Amino acid sequence: MAQLNMMQALSDAIDTLLSRDEAVVTFGEDVGHFGGVFGVTRGLQDKYGATRVFDAPINEGAIIAMAMGMATNGLRPIAEIQFADYIFPGFDQILSELTRLRYRSAGQYTAPVTIRTPCGGGIYGGQTHSMSPEAFFTHIPGLVVAMPSNPYDAKGLLISCAESDDPALFFEPKRLYNGPFDGDPDKPQASWKDHPKGAVPEGHFTVPIGVADIVRPGNEVTVVAYGTMVHVALAAAQAQGVDAEIIDLRTLIPYDIETVAQSVQKTGRCVILHEAPRTSGFGAELAAQVQEECFYHLEAPIQRVTGWDTPYPHAHEWSYFPGQARVARALKKTVEFA
Amino acid sequence: MAQLNMMQALSDAIDTLLSRDEAVVTFGEDVGHFGGVFGVTRGLQDKYGATRVFDAPINEGAIIAMAMGMATNGLRPIAEIQFADYIFPGFDQILSELTRLRYRSAGQYTAPVTIRTPCGGGIYGGQTHSMSPEAFFTHIPGLVVAMPSNPYDAKGLLISCAESDDPALFFEPKRLYNGPFDGDPDKPQASWKDHPKGAVPEGHFTVPIGVADIVRPGNEVTVVAYGTMVHVALAAAQAQGVDAEIIDLRTLIPYDIETVAQSVQKTGRCVILHEAPRTSGFGAELAAQVQEECFYHLEAPIQRVTGWDTPYPHAHEWSYFPGQARVARALKKTVEFA
Amino acid sequence: MGKSDAGMPAPAPASRPGAAPDFAKLGLPRPGDLPRPDPLAPASEIQDLAFGLVGVLNEAGEAEGPWAPSLAPSALRRGLKTMVLTRAYDDRMLKMQRTKRLSFYMKCLGEEAVAVAGVDALDAGDMVFPSYRQQGALIHRGADIVDMMCHCISNSRDALKGRQLPVHYTDRALNWFSISGNLGTQFPQAVGWSMASALKGETAIAASWIGDGTTAEGDFHSAMTLASTYNAPVILNVVNNQWAISMHTSISGGKAPSFAAKAIGYGIPGIWVDGNDFLAVHAVTQWAAERARNGGGPTLIETYTYRGEAHSTSDDPSRYRPKDDYEAWPLGDPVERLRAHLIGLGEWSGRDHDTLVQDCKDQVSEAWREALTFGTLEEGPHAPVPTMFEDVFADQPWHLRRQRQELGI
Amino acid sequence: MGKSDAGMPAPAPASRPGAAPDFAKLGLPRPGDLPRPDPLAPASEIQDLAFGLVGVLNEAGEAEGPWAPSLAPSALRRGLKTMVLTRAYDDRMLKMQRTKRLSFYMKCLGEEAVAVAGVDALDAGDMVFPSYRQQGALIHRGADIVDMMCHCISNSRDALKGRQLPVHYTDRALNWFSISGNLGTQFPQAVGWSMASALKGETAIAASWIGDGTTAEGDFHSAMTLASTYNAPVILNVVNNQWAISMHTSISGGKAPSFAAKAIGYGIPGIWVDGNDFLAVHAVTQWAAERARNGGGPTLIETYTYRGEAHSTSDDPSRYRPKDDYEAWPLGDPVERLRAHLIGLGEWSGRDHDTLVQDCKDQVSEAWREALTFGTLEEGPHAPVPTMFEDVFADQPWHLRRQRQELGI
Ligand SMILES: Cc1ncc(C[n+]2csc(CCOP(=O)(O)OP(=O)(O)O)c2C)c(N)n1
Ligand SMILES: Cc1ncc(C[n+]2csc(CCOP(=O)(O)OP(=O)(O)O)c2C)c(N)n1
Ligand SMILES: [Mg+2]
């Protein structure tokens, strides 16, 4: 078991995939010689050659269409979109093409494409390097949507997505690349070195799609989170002294409703967290489903702690980011609700 | 008061806008000489000239970017996207540009653009002429999203959107163009001729943005719907003999939470309808918000009756469309819940 | 307020309904004028091909000039047969749509050579990414028109399980991609497919077709950019049939000298060809295929033709173009021109042709009768309703399973 | 498994780190060779301008050839001053980013002439849709560098209320559009703006700048298509600085003979110009502006230059290009070349220049001190937090009001 940060874990996953299957190729803006602006594919072009690991023109729609075309001809492309904020020129190719091909061709054609993209805030990236656009993609039938919160899951889930026969969108919370982040910007940057989930097996292993992870068992309230917010939730529960059951969703589509519903039926209370704006965010889907499945058990309204319904600001990063204070307040309000 | 169908009402609205304000222009694919594939702009090019009413190249992103550029130079463009299914090549220009300009420029620049587009099923249009993609747009900060259910609202709301200083996305349920549709495909096509909401005032009038309409007062259950589903709801409630309070939302962003919450607090039960797929559909946002605001009053879980999480099929149109039977079943289940 | 003449109105066609057709401005070059360069010639040296129309058949119906392909009469007859069959198929489907047996239909009248000659010049293993107007190519590849009809009426034999609008064929066995309702999306996908072929060291190439109006979409630029950057073995065809529904080709084309000329800015050969000339379309496609198969990379081909019928059954051309526009089209009718050529060669006769036309009509009627035995859109039987929830994902996830149950099936 | 050499690898630059810079393949034509056509000449007759580099300043620093503009020495000095000030501003901002006073910064070293000469040839009323690398143009239009600094450190005087990443300037008073972080989106918007100007019968034109890598985006094609179809009075500039972060220009350019040549397929004039030659950039921009203002429509200009520094403060060029690549760039340094030209004219001296450099440094230091008095990104003061919820809509709707309250403000 190596102790890796999230970038290394992702790189290791792609390396593993490239080495096991000739059909795997990876490309994107700056992905080839440079190894990506975050270095996730660094060294892979030297190892696997410039026809399996390469740069792509700056056109996200072209990148996704190229990946889809390759996939219909037997390859298993892993395409990188440099920032999730920049995926939208490719939105039509994802929504109208990639995710519908199997359906509209009645299974004659499939497109096992995995799209990797860094998302989320906390890095003073301003409104075009901080987005969490996952909700848009959870409304598209036929797309697997995943977001890990640690190096172990990052590697295992990325391998699962790449080996799945469905198109998958894999979000990488960039604030977690170098270490866990609990939402407190004043603390020194933590590291994955001394984090249990920084211990990543060598070679091939998988974390299953559609299975959530209970990262903290508890009885007072269920917290559903994913990505960076998992770490914020842990810190906030601790700070607030709330016995929260914290669920790391890991896969958004298809999401693990059993684990979530069972937990809420046990705790009777639920708080949902995400960085993305609230209105029609993925928290809305979770809240709608949970209230339906757990109506008898709910003792308090389901709270959503989220980013605000504005573009992601620059100077006010920490007023926008749903940090510990806001999560703690919601936990308190929810457990004390009667 | 003229008795108009929805296409005529929309045409009348655009005519009114063009005649009152030289800054208004309208364009889109086939919009000029032909007057649009549904005829909404028919005759307007002859009346206002080919520089105010014109054809545009087949590039939805270009159409929206052109509209935005014009709007930053004093015009008030009304752009038509031929089908809502085809708006996605323009998604980036809407999400990253049109709706952020005021914010990122701190109010120095604004882009009062209105985008009209036909949406929804019930016309055997298959998966690329039947979509109801409204939910994607309700997650974009800074965009007004509206969808009328009748000619009167269509004209009044379109005028409000075009005169608003915010960018607006105006969905036109194409199944309602020629007449109301209650979800029963076996009935002969109804007409707006003998429908009270087919009576449309001449000239300028507005239906306010953000204000819902209670189309049927009731006490047993609140039904929140918009577009075609408003008519399905009325028919289903009648067929099921349920005393439903039926709310036509009309504006999705910003939505009229007061009207909805007050109604649910009165009835204690809520069913939400839309044609779009369920997962992360706009019904999720409504359900999440309603359960939070009406927790004490809710006597049954909020139900969502929606399209399925698949592309919109062709042959199985009526198994996909959330028709009267499914709505009636949900009403029954909800009012009988205890 | 009212009518403004300031600004720059969008271009308009030469004539509108009521006026006489006017193709004077086309200024078409004579066929046979253009040289046939080596298929591996540098793109920079053959830019002329984008400005002059490549043609083979002259007014007299003789094959003329360096592009004249060496096609056996039997091959020409096969092409003619497919074109005639396609026309018979289209006529029947249109009629059936008028009687509500189809929800929708799109003909390709006048554009048969574009599709049939285009695919005839490819190998069976080459992948086709078509638009909705190349039904002739599908028939030429050997599709059973009964299957095509069953798709168009979404019955129990529809290979697409009733999921797609009519004419959105898919046929993997024939290396025919799934037709999308979204314009142009297949263009960059075709480039990706062809890159994979090269990467695997295979010889198959890809070919795709889009319309003139569709060139305005970003996906056109995506495809051209990818093809140029990666030297992809792909043939990118722009079918310029002068119209995009009601919009004249100049709305998407703007001031472009030709759509073929768009290739120049990508360092790709662009060839402008008479799309109603079966031999010319065959010749340029064969040239591009040879180039692609030998590492020469992509070619952009503009097939210059005319949309003889309405855009689709939802369209009404009488609102925007002269009634007799098609008859006045200077490049004639692809079927008539190939027929005349074969007769000139002594390889065909008016009699043969009349028989062929009748045989195709009969074949289509026969096929239609058979198709109906598998059901219709209105009465069914269709694919079983539960199939509506399949193929969204490889395996059905819980939410789709529950939704299926919610529907009570 | 492992390393595959099949398929077509993407193009690579002539040299990578460790190797010597190699610009031999550029094969740059001599300046002065190309004619200066009438600004209203048909695009079809001036395609040569897309294949040969327009230049004015020769090795000796003299203005030569038909493109030599008639610019008063005072105008040239103004341009030189802005370029030197821009360089001083960039240097200071970079240093301040290294000390964490800025979260991010982007320099334009080597590209000063592109922006300064480009905007100098426009009227003050012409609208500019820039990318993030034309800060020289903003300064040249008269922006107060204190305001620019205050934006870059998101302090209480930041006109953008701390909402934008540094260098994403907006300045309506100077007809400077709001810079977007999304590449290329401004290109078609500029076309729309210019169409509105024409529609209103006004004489103002629009100009926009994007990078070479950005030409691959669909928005490039959107802009070119709109400009061609509507004959829009707009100048579309592609700044080819040879790199897109780590990607050599050939990744987005593919086999394109030049980016200017992309104009041919749209029937638009394309001019390829030496971007490090202040006079040449000025001359072609002035030509394009005259064309646009007189109804001649759009022009695509490719300014050929070199990105002298890292892409941004997040980049590390030593990983992908030789250290001394910039020094070896055959087209030299725009500041040095204009300086030499002015000295040759006897309108400037080394002393004048040294004084100018020192004055600009002082001006920047002075400005920085002043900027800090309005706060910093880390310590504030920033715009009041409630402003974070403003300007999303014209009027704040209920959900934003509630969210503001939820934040306890
Ligand atoms: C992305 C997208 N936008 C708009 C449409 C609606 N539409 C269908 S066909 C068509 C015209 C296409 O014209 P052209 O590309 O010339 O092809 P042709 O029909 O002439 O063969 C339009 C606008 C669509 N299907 N997809
Ligand atoms: C739509 C989009 N995709 C990707 C990016 C990330 N990105 C920022 S700058 C850049 C390179 C741009 O290169 P070029 O267009 O040549 O401009 P230059 O930086 O050289 O001036 C990239 C890929 C972005 N900002 N927007
Ligand atoms: Mg066409």
Ligand SMILES: [Mg+2]
């Ligand atoms: Mg560049």
